[in-house]
Amino acid sequence: MASAATIAARQERQRSGLPATLLVGLCLTSTVLALAALAPLIAPYPYDEMSVLTRLKPPSAAHWFGTDDFGRDVLSRTIMGARLSLFMGFGATAICLCIGVPIGLFAGYLRGRADEFIMRAMDVLMSFPPILLGLLILAVTPPSLWKAMVAVGIVYVPLIVRLARSVTLEIAQEEFILAARARGDGTAYILFREILPNAWPPLAVEAGLRVTFAILLGAALSFLGIGAQPPSSDWGLMISDARPFLETAPWIVLAPGIAMSVTVIGINLLGDGLRQIFDPGLRLGRTG
Amino acid sequence: MLLYVARRIAWIATTLVVLSLLIFAITQMLPGNVAQIIAGQFATPDTVTAISAKLGLNDPYYLQYWRWASAVLHGDFGRSLIMERPIAPVLWEALANSAILASVAFIVVAVVGIGLGVLAAIRAGGAIDYGVSLFTFLGISIPEFFWGIVLILVFSRSLGWLPSGGLADPGSGFATHAAHVVLPAATLAFALIAHVSRMTRSSMLGVLRSQYVRNARAKGLPERVVILRHALRNALLPTITILAMDVGWLIGGVVVAETVFAYPGLGRALIFSIERHDLPMIQASILVIAAIYCSANLVADLLYAYFNPRIRYG
Numbered sequence: 217m218a219s220a221a222t223i224a225a226r227q228e229r230q231r232s233g234l235p236a237t238l239l240v241g242l243c244l245t246s247t248v249l250a251l252a253a254l255a256p257l258i259a260p261y262p263y264d265e266m267s268v269l270t271r272l273k274p275p276s277a278a279h280w281f282g283t284d285d286f287g288r289d290v291l292s293r294t295i296m297g298a299r300l301s302l303f304m305g306f307g308a309t310a311i312c313l314c315i316g317v318p319i320g321l322f323a324g325y326l327r328g329r330a331d332e333f334i335m336r337a338m339d340v341l342m343s344f345p346p347i348l349l350g351l352l353i354l355a356v357t358p359p360s361l362w363k364a365m366v367a368v369g370i371v372y373v374p375l376i377v378r379l380a381r382s383v384t385l386e387i388a389q390e391e392f393i394l395a396a397r398a399r400g401d402g403t404a405y406i407l408f409r410e411i412l413p414n415a416w417p418p419l420a421v422e423a424g425l426r427v428t429f430a431i432l433l434g435a436a437l438s439f440l441g442i443g444a445q446p447p448s449s450d451w452g453l454m455i456s457d458a459r460p461f462l463e464t465a466p467w468i469v470l471a472p473g474i475a476m477s478v479t480v481i482g483i484n485l486l487g488d489g490l491r492q493i494f495d496p497g498l499r500l501g502r503t504g
Numbered sequence: 505m506l507l508y509v510a511r512r513i514a515w516i517a518t519t520l521v522v523l524s525l526l527i528f529a530i531t532q533m534l535p536g537n538v539a540q541i542i543a544g545q546f547a548t549p550d551t552v553t554a555i556s557a558k559l560g561l562n563d564p565y566y567l568q569y570w571r572w573a574s575a576v577l578h579g580d581f582g583r584s585l586i587m588e589r590p591i592a593p594v595l596w597e598a599l600a601n602s603a604i605l606a607s608v609a610f611i612v613v614a615v616v617g618i619g620l621g622v623l624a625a626i627r628a629g630g631a632i633d634y635g636v637s638l639f640t641f642l643g644i645s646i647p648e649f650f651w652g653i654v655l656i657l658v659f660s661r662s663l664g665w666l667p668s669g670g671l672a673d674p675g676s677g678f679a680t681h682a683a684h685v686v687l688p689a690a691t692l693a694f695a696l697i698a699h700v701s702r703m704t705r706s707s708m709l710g711v712l713r714s715q716y717v718r719n720a721r722a723k724g725l726p727e728r729v730v731i732l733r734h735a736l737r738n739a740l741l742p743t744i745t746i747l748a749m750d751v752g753w754l755i756g757g758v759v760v761a762e763t764v765f766a767y768p769g770l771g772r773a774l775i776f777s778i779e780r781h782d783l784p785m786i787q788a789s790i791l792v793i794a795a796i797y798c799s800a801n802l803v804a805d806l807l808y809a810y811f812n813p814r815i816r817y818g
Contacts, residue, residue, distance in 0.1 A: 340526075343519045345797050347756035348790060355778045355786050356530055432647050436760055439649045440775055455650060459764075462653065463661055473650035481645040 238489025244482025252298040259292035264447045272465045282467040284458060286447075293449035294471045300450045301479060304365050304434035305427040311369030312376055312430075313423055319373075320380025321407045321415070325388055335381070338374040346371045346433060354442040361450060364443035368430050379422050383415040390414075424487045428480050435476060451476045505809065512805050516798050523794050524576070528569050531787050572787070581788035586780045591788045595773070599792065601671065602762070602769030606754055608685055609692035614747055617697040621704025621743070622736060628709060636701060643698025648757055652691035652764035659687060669765040688765040692757045696750050703746045708739040748804030752797055 251258060260280075267287035275282045281290035323331040341349065353367040387393065388411065396410050437443035438452030446457065451472035458468035539555040556562055560571065575582065581591035624636040660668035666687055672680040711717060712735055720734045721727075759771030766772070770789055777785035 340519055340522050343523065343798050343801065344794055345752040345755040347759055348793055348797075351759070351774065351778065352527065352530055352790055355790075428645070435647055436649060436756075439647075439760070440763055441779060452647075452649070455653065459653065462657060466657055466661075469650075469653055469657075473647075473653065476650065477642075477646045480647070481641070484641065484645050 235489045235492045237485045238493065241482050241485025241487070241489050244478060245486050248298055248479045248482060249302070251295055252302050255295050255299050259289075259295045261289035261292040263293045263296040263449045264288065265292075272461060272468075274465070275467055281471040282465065284454075284465070284468045285461055290468055290471045293454060294451070294475050297449045297451045297454060297472055298475065298479065300361060300444060300448065301431055301435065301476065304361070304368065304450075305431035305483075307362075307365045308368035308372070308430035308434060309423050309426045311366060312372045312426060313419070315369070316373040316376030317380045317412070317419065318407075320377040321384050321411055323377065324381035324384025325403070325407055325411065327385075331381070334377070338377050342374045347436065350433065350437055351440075351442065354437065359442040359445060361438070361444040361448060364434055364437045367437070368434050371433065372426050372429070376419070376422065376426075380415065380419060383418055384411055387411050387414050421487075421491065424483075424490070428483045428487070431476070431480055431483075508809055509806060512802055516802050519798055520795060523798075524573055524791055525569070527787055527790050527794075528572060531783055532565065576788075576791065582784040584777070584782055584785045586777070586782045586785070591785055594785075595770070595788055595792060598768060598770045598773045598789075601767065602758055602771065605685055605688055605692065605761070605767060605769060606751075606758055608689040609696070609757075610747075610751075610754065612689060612693045613696040613700055613750070616693070617700030618704050618740070618743060619701075620697065621701035622708055622731070622739075624701065624705045625708035625712060625739075626731060628705075633705075636705070640698035640702050643695050646694075648691055648695060648760045649764050651694055652687070652761055655687050655690060656764075669767065671768055684767075688761045688767050691761045691764065692754060695757065696753060699750060699753070700743065700746060704739065704743045707742045708735060711735045711739040714738075744807055748800060748807055751800035751804075755793055755797055 265288060267283070270279070270283045270287040272285055273279055273283045273287075279289050279291065281294060284290055284293070319334060323334040344352070349371045350364070350367040353370065354363060357363060393406065393410055396406050401410070434443060435450070435452030435455075438450045439456045441456065444450035444453045446453065454472040455469050458465070458472075461468055539552045539559060539561055543551045543555055560568060563571075572582070579592060581595060583589065584591050584594065587594065620636050620639070624633045627633050656668045659666045667684050668687070670684065672684050717730060717735050720730045725734075755771075758769060759774065761767065762769045762771040763775055770793060773785065774789040774793070776782075777789060
């Protein structure tokens, strides 16, 4: 029977020293980052080099993860895919921050009508299920990876706006902001030079969470055929393209799928670990 | 409470109107003229003009929107360009299929998710807790479509226990019908079980530390009664609203799972129509899905208000 004492002891253990989740997460994430950074050097073959003679070959010494239906090396494609996946994750998060943070700062600082209008607009955006908003944006243009990235970024804007606004509401009450106003500093100066530097810690935590959600959502869009297009080696697209060969050549599906799972697990562990160190109170579950 | 309900419903109605405007505006940007699509690749310009006139495509946008919106309110979603038949019956059939899939998944999520969460909380710090948190961690990290494909590989291709996709033939028995739902529902449920059990665990832990649970134990009540009657009841309040909110996730999951398993539901209809630029079908299916999501949010809000007197009387 686990008593309150056991739980307290466990929390004590977690508090002392670096959490194991952080170390494992750091290892996995840095491995993926390194693979992505050095991809062209490490990949044994060009990711789009086709070869009729080596179609659908099982894993071997020459092709560690086998080859796909065009005779392309699955290992090379998976390694190159890491770049696209991280590009999607960080790119979409950056877009989301660039749009969401200024709007949130603005709404939280000015209050009044503008705030009311912005928050209502965000409520409408949030009344779309995330994937549907992405689909709606992508339905009308020829698909491509960067469009999917923008769509994923826009999907998460309302969350960031809400967070930035609530943080700003709090900071705007502080005395140094009153001082800045009394000095006659401009609104833009106060927003970006006074408030933003103090608002970033919770925003950074949220942005970290968004990266994995963005990777997963982006891959789902590519999987549905409205993200990256052939011959791209995006993991979602690779999995989608390989489905007809599930029976004859399961390695084409398994390699990108496992790579993606490991990447997301790594980043999630890293985030969990960081949160345990910096802010134990933030470890609440949240929806995508 | 009544005022609150009225306010929420009015808000949902406004949201849906704005959404329909948004859907209409965005789909108007679709490349390619609808008349051109209907007339086909080799139509003469005259034919295209004639069809445009017939469909009222040259009317101002507000008039087109009004025509579309009022038809939708009468249950008429127009005709599909690709399937060349009225959308409404197709849409309702797909919706029924999706509803079966989603409700099976939802029940599994509620039962298994809450069960695992309670188990993990009771045995906090023990082997079961670690097992459950590992499981939930995988659930959150592994993409749904990959998880679905792994299920197909294991249970369909290797073991041959379950069909890998599609729907059973109309004449077949209940078992065959049910077998076709198992894998897609399991795919949908996986990530959500993770989410629900996490939430249940944390709220259950909070309750277990409370004074009244200690009192119940001190009274000498059996542990089973303490857990089920005293702790779980209170711990479930946040979980119930979480469950309702998860419907949004469920909808996203439905789109993916239906694509993986070629399951003829609403999500598949939407992807199919996007691939083929079937404009009226895209508008209709997105609007219906958004309406379902809004209603689910409404239910979540009302449940939350019902269980939280501060809002009920606010």
